[in-house]
Amino acid sequence: MNPTLPVLIWPIPDHTMMNALDFADPEAQPILTEIQTYLNSFVSPIANRIDQQKTLLSESLQTLGNLGIFRLGVPKAQGGLGCDRRTLWHLSLQLAQTSGALAFLVAQHQSALGILLEHTEGNVAQTYLADLVKGQVLIGVSFSHLRHNPVDLQAQPTSKGYRLQGMLPWLSGFQHMTMFVAAAPLPDQRILFALMPFINAQQASGGILHLSLPLPLAAVPSTQTVQAEVVNWLVPPEDVVGISGADWIALRDRQQLLRSSAAPMGCARASLQILAERADAKNLYHHFRDRWHRLYDQIQGELENLNPPYHAQLRAAAIHLAIQTSQAALIASGGSALVLSHTVQRLYREAMLYTVSGLNAPLRHALMEGLLLEGHRH
CATH class of the missing domain: 1.10.540.10 (Acyl-CoA dehydrogenase/oxidase, N-terminal domain)
Known part of the structure; x- marks a missing residue:
């Protein structure tokens, strides 16, 4: 290949x-x-x-x-x-x-x-x-910092709108998108969503938006992920997307647990294709194919259910499967898969991305639990 x-x-x-x-x-x-x-x-x-x-x-x-x-x-x-x-x-x-x-x-x-x-x-x-x-305008988003304590970006109401102060540690899409939506808690813990330009900018009122150079990410580097320093940035009423309750991120995380299982399942599916083409990996292919279909059937049976807590275990299982199938494809491909431009190398790094994307407390616990269970089986 x-x-x-x-x-x-x-x-x-x-x-x-x-x-x-x-x-x-x-x-x-x-x-x-x-x-x-x-x-x-x-x-x-x-x-x-x-x-x-x-x-x-x-x-x-x-x-x-x-x-x-x-x-x-x-x-x-x-x-x-x-x-x-x-x-x-x-x-x-x-x-x-x-x-x-x-x-x-x-x-x-x-x-x-x-x-x-x-x-x-x-x-x-x-x-x-x-x-x-x-799709005539493309727009990014930054809200993962809401899972941190304390939150890196804060909003204060003023007579002219809201002022933002702090850091956005993860903002993807620089030079792909023209604007982004930033989330920041207000003093009463409700969440302000503000529209901001996706460029280095300074306001006449003195507000500053400073973007870092794109981070040297191991996975999906072309997405151009940056960090943003926000200094005294005024959000006028016309740039206010809206205000949500203090529990917005917790509710969203629960809603997305199973929906976001699709990406690691797709990554695993692509690794299965690599294994399918290797005659010496026939047993691995059938083993992981069967696991993939069992998990697929479980997820399909749950897609209409409204956010039960065990959805974290299903999402974690999808992530572990993406990691293991990409590792199996790596082994089957040999040393050539260490080349950055190799398909298996990309899939292996993408599996790593899914391990940390949307990593809230229930998912982190489920991922760690899965590792412990795997260790006990051996």
Whole structure:
């Protein structure tokens, strides 16, 4: 196998593997068909280059926006197609199966779009929502710091709006997106969402937004993740996305536990394709394929259930499976997989990304518990 070119990873023939088209209503099927064709024909052959080259990632992200990917999860009342969570879960799986970097930035825009959809009465939604749904404007988001104590960024109400002070430790999409939504707790612990420019900026009032150089990440480096220092930044009323309750991040984390299992399952699926092509890895392939299908069936049986606590265990199982299947593909591929441009090298690093993405307390506990159980089995 050429270490610089990925094999086409869509799909492995398997009658038990469903995709987004199998669940979408007729109105969404043409868009999904175009997206699948684009991912298979254009993205998959250059996925390793997309992982490293921001220009290719930007082009792919913009193409997906033009094809209508961001319309799929938006309610019809707001100009979308109102796809259900099963359709969206399978689409997320297919994206991650093809390119983790592209899947990651699609998720960033979708997360920001979701926040605006929670505050459709706000000025920002009124101004930008239609363009965001069409993918004509791409937008990032930063809220992972809300899981920290104390929170790195704080908001204070003033007579002219709100003032932000502090740090944003994780902000992906620099030079891919033109704006981002920042989350900051107010003195009463409610969460302010503010629209900010995705550039170094200084306000006439003295506020400063300073972005770091892109962080040298081990995984999905082309997503251009930076840190931001925010000094006395004034958020005028027209840039206020909305205000949510103090429990916003806890509620969101519970809602996303199972939805976010799609990406590691897609990563594992791609590693299975590598194993399927190795005659000397037949036993490994069948072992992990069977595990994949058992977990897939469990997740599908839970997608309609509303956030029970054991969803953390299912998400953790998906992450552990992504790690183990990529490790198996690494072993099967040998030393060539150490080359940065190798498909297995990319999948192995993407599995690491999913280990820390959205890492809240229940998920961290479930991941550690899974490691302990694995150790006891041996």
